[in-house]
Amino acid sequence: MKNLFLALICMISFNSFAQTEPKDHKIVFQFTNANDTLQQKAFVKQLENITEHWPKAKYEVVLYNQGLELVMKNNTKYQSRLQALKSKGVKFVVCENTLKNRKISKGAFPEILVEYTPAGIAEIVEKQEEGWSYIKGGF
16 A cells, blocks of 8 residues: 555656746846946846746837937947847837836947837836736846
């Protein structure tokens, strides 16, 4: 009887383990302080590391306030690395409220790199409501 009980527990444990599927990770990043080049460098490296670790996860970077500088055309330091991240599926989403408040036109950004959202904070909240994990990028 004891052996039967142990066998049953092993079968249940194995069955539960065998049916476990990998988690579909969805991560939304907030980046707001890109005027600091050390922050930019650290954040781009963070994105490269996590996309290497979870290549099939979904990633969205919401940029507002001073974070816009990271993806602007005139900031060429990280453009090739950002394009490589984009090709891995990372979305870079710029806040239109910040554009309006800072009087920046959409022409300041590479069309092939960025997308837009009316309100950056609202975008992050909506992603969290949809089950996305939130990470503040940089230090």
